[in-house]
Amino acid sequence: MSDDMILHFTSNSSNQSDQSSKIAKLEARLVGKASSAVASQPQVQAQLNSWSAPARFGGTQDSRPESLVDSDDSDDDSGGAFLIQANTQKRRKVEENSGTTVVEHVEGGNISGNVHQAAADAKQKTIETMDSTKAAADINKRKQGRGRASSASGRGRGHRVTDQARNQMFSPSNGQVENSNQKDGFSKEQLGHDSQSSTEDEATSLRVKVATLGEELKKLREEASDYRNKCEQLEKELKDFKDYEQQMKPKRMKVISDLLISVSKAERQEARMKVRQDSLRLGNVGVIRAGTVISEAWEDGQALKDLNTQLRSLLETKEAIERQRKSLKKRQSDKGDLAEAEGGVQEEDLLIQDEIYKSRLASIKREEEAVMRERDRYELEKGRLIREMKRIRDEDGSRFNNFQILNHHYALLNLLGKGGFSEVYKAFDLVEHRYVACKLHGLNAQWSEDKKQSYIRHAIREYNIHKTLVHHHIVRLWDIFEIDQNTFCTVLEYCSGKDLDAVLKATPMLPEREARIIIVQIFQGLVYLNKRSQKIIHYDLKPGNVLFDDFGVAKVTDFGLSKIVEDDVGSQGMELTSQGAGTYWYLPPECFELNKTPLISSKVDVWSAGILLYQMLFGRRPFGHDQTQERILREDTIIKARKVEFPARPSVSNEAKDFIRRCLTYNQAERPDVLTIAQDPYLNYTKK
Numbered sequence: 001m002s003d004d005m006i007l008h009f010t011s012n013s014s015n016q017s018d019q020s021s022k023i024a025k026l027e028a029r030l031v032g033k034a035s036s037a038v039a040s041q042p043q044v045q046a047q048l049n050s051w052s053a054p055a056r057f058g059g060t061q062d063s064r065p066e067s068l069v070d071s072d073d074s075d076d077d078s079g080g081a082f083l084i085q086a087n088t089q090k091r092r093k094v095e096e097n098s099g100t101t102v103v104e105h106v107e108g109g110n111i112s113g114n115v116h117q118a119a120a121d122a123k124q125k126t127i128e129t130m131d132s133t134k135a136a137a138d139i140n141k142r143k144q145g146r147g148r149a150s151s152a153s154g155r156g157r158g159h160r161v162t163d164q165a166r167n168q169m170f171s172p173s174n175g176q177v178e179n180s181n182q183k184d185g186f187s188k189e190q191l192g193h194d195s196q197s198s199t200e201d202e203a204t205s206l207r208v209k210v211a212t213l214g215e216e217l218k219k220l221r222e223e224a225s226d227y228r229n230k231c232e233q234l235e236k237e238l239k240d241f242k243d244y245e246q247q248m249k250p251k252r253m254k255v256i257s258d259l260l261i262s263v264s265k266a267e268r269q270e271a272r273m274k275v276r277q278d279s280l281r282l283g284n285v286g287v288i289r290a291g292t293v294i295s296e297a298w299e300d301g302q303a304l305k306d307l308n309t310q311l312r313s314l315l316e317t318k319e320a321i322e323r324q325r326k327s328l329k330k331r332q333s334d335k336g337d338l339a340e341a342e343g344g345v346q347e348e349d350l351l352i353q354d355e356i357y358k359s360r361l362a363s364i365k366r367e368e369e370a371v372m373r374e375r376d377r378y379e380l381e382k383g384r385l386i387r388e389m390k391r392i393r394d395e396d397g398s399r400f401n402n403f404q405i406l407n408h409h410y411a412l413l414n415l416l417g418k419g420g421f422s423e424v425y426k427a428f429d430l431v432e433h434r435y436v437a438c439k440l441h442g443l444n445a446q447w448s449e450d451k452k453q454s455y456i457r458h459a460i461r462e463y464n465i466h467k468t469l470v471h472h473h474i475v476r477l478w479d480i481f482e483i484d485q486n487t488f489c490t491v492l493e494y495c496s497g498k499d500l501d502a503v504l505k506a507t508p509m510l511p512e513r514e515a516r517i518i519i520v521q522i523f524q525g526l527v528y529l530n531k532r533s534q535k536i537i538h539y540d541l542k543p544g545n546v547l548f549d550d551f552g553v554a555k556v557t558d559f560g561l562s563k564i565v566e567d568d569v570g571s572q573g574m575e576l577t578s579q580g581a582g583t584y585w586y587l588p589p590e591c592f593e594l595n596k597t598p599l600i601s602s603k604v605d606v607w608s609a610g611i612l613l614y615q616m617l618f619g620r621r622p623f624g625h626d627q628t629q630e631r632i633l634r635e636d637t638i639i640k641a642r643k644v645e646f647p648a649r650p651s652v653s654n655e656a657k658d659f660i661r662r663c664l665t666y667n668q669a670e671r672p673d674v675l676t677i678a679q680d681p682y683l684n685y686t687k688k
């Protein structure tokens with residue numbers, strides 16, 4: 001029995017204040033929670049047990065055994081009788097009123113606490129469910145069954161009780177009925193009933209849950225079907241869109257390529273106009289006839305002519321002044337004695353005159369220097385003009401100059417430049433929507449089939465090496481395809497800036513800060529090449545193979561001569577089997593070894609990078625700068641290049657010089673390889 005119930009009993013008896021303590025004892029005895037004296041009477045307890053079952057299901061006072069009252073150890077039997085009577089009367093009232101009346105009783109009564117409320121709620125829910133679901137019908141059947149079972153175990157209740165219980169199952173007040181019954185006492189049977197009842201409550205609530213989940217499932221199925229429909233709809237739309245895209249693709253390509261072509265045409269016109277204007281100032285290629293021989297020669301433009309005239313005139317003035325000075329000095333020595341006799345006045349005049357000449361000569365020198373600087377600037381412009389003229393001439397002579405679309409993919413625009421066996425065009429990738437550089441490799445139709453095959457093999461080898469390289473400082477190779485029997489095309493990442501060769505032609509000496517960041521980027525690319533499982537030696541690092549993008553990022557290109565380092569290569573490097581025509585200014589001494597097959601390693605690239613840095617800083621190459629390739633070979637210039645010398649000007653940091661010395665270590669064994677020199681402080685920027 002719960003404490004609530006004890007309270008309930010206590011409450012029932014409280015209005016009979018004169019007998020309250022006796023009643024309390026009796027109640028305590030009834031519920032087995034009395035004082036130890038009461039609890040120590042097992043007989044009484046047994047009687048209580050045997051009595052309480054029928055009482056709980058509405059049995060009358062008459063049906064109780066007499067012994068109960070007799071055996072009560074209470075001082076006041078009448079008090080106990082009064083209480084039992086009062087409860088019995090209440091039960092009768094319940095039976096009479098049944099249904100809603102009982103509910104009212106519950107509400108008006110003093111049953112308190114959450115347990116009762118929860119039970120009432122559960123019952124209420126059961127009723128609702130029974131009204132609405134088939135599951136509820138099952139529950140009813142079971143409850144009826146339970147009623148029968150109860151009846152079997154408690155005959156004393158009779159049919160009336162069973163029927164009442166059955167009715168109560170369908171009555172909104174059945175929760176109350178059970179509560180009323182609890183007031184009448186508890187037996188083991190009742191406890192069994194309670195646990196059965198709570199199991200059934202649980203089953204009921206589970207069924208309710210099942211019903212709810214069923215509802216939810218139904219809703220979800222409906223939603224899923226909605227989604228399926230939407231999906232089908234979207235798939236259809238996507239297909240329509242793709243069809244439309246497919247239809248529009250050629251149109252869009254045409255529009256884009258037309259626009260690009262008109263821009264390129266305008267650029268071509270502009271380039272040619274600029275060349276015409278610049279050649280007026282800087283010069284042009286003229287035709288010279290010598291008898292029947294017609295040759296081309298450069299003729300300076302007006303600006304260069306003016307500068308040269310200026311220089312000539314300054315030179316003439318300088319010579320005239322120097323002549324004057326000479327005669328002045330002669331007069332001075334001839335008239336030495338006479339001057340003394342004249343009191344030194346004339347001598348002072350002569351000294352002043354000489355000072356004037358000297359001063360004039362100094363100012364002429366300054367003017368000369370300024371004109372020379374101007375002329376150097378013009379010479380650089382002239383160089384650029386000559387390259388641009390050559391480019392235009394190559395473009396005009398190219399068979400790809402008519403804005404073709406290659407491989408249904410690349411719209412060729414303007415020529416970027418022409419190499420030994422190739423033309424490089426700026427192009428637009430109509431599929432990936434980006435600018436690219438299309439390098440068109442033309443096989444000479446006069447070549448033998450063997451030579452053509454060898455060239456193709458070489459190009460495919462280059463492609464196979466280059467296509468695997470993905471690095472910020474290495475030009476990407478996107479594609480390769482054949483154009484016709486004698487031509488194929490490699491598609492490269494487009495670098496919109498100049499190459500380093502053009503940069504150095506325009507500005508032969510770079511500030512150290514700029515030179516350093518360029519060499520750092522080149523080494524980042526080289527480190528990448530040397531950290532791959534298949535290491536690569538570039539073998540042709542030179543200013544023309546360092547390109548710049550829009551943002552000035554340096555990128556190494558042209559892997560035509562590069563070598564894959566075999567896995568089993570020794571520490572000194574691998575054999576240089578195919579020499580290739582690397583550019584001699586940039587190759588290390590070991591590559592000129594003619595007595596035995598040279599062993600090469602990434603140290604070749606370290607040497608080349610050292611030469612590059614030297615050239616960027618000092619405006620000239622350290623070895624054989626003014627020599628032709630042929631002379632370098634003939635005079636063993638690089639084989640003799642044992643020590644690097646630095647000019648006094650411009651001033652360059654000792655760190656830079658030390659770094660260059662390390663790169664240009666003559667002995668290959670002592671020279672650091674790429675990964676070792678990459679640790680040099682000169683290549684590393686740390687926050688200060």
Ligand SMILES: Nc1ncnc2c1ncn2[C@@H]1O[C@H](COP(=O)(O)OP(=O)(O)OP(=O)(O)O)[C@@H](O)[C@H]1O
Pocket residue numbers: 416417418419420421422423424437475492493494495496498499544547557558
């Ligand atoms: N990816 C590129 N992006 C922009 N311009 C490029 C690209 N590749 C090459 N060029 C330019 O195209 C021109 C020709 O390049 P190419 O590599 O054919 O010439 P090269 O290196 O002088 O010749 P060779 O390959 O015979 O040594 C050069 O001016 C170069 O700057």
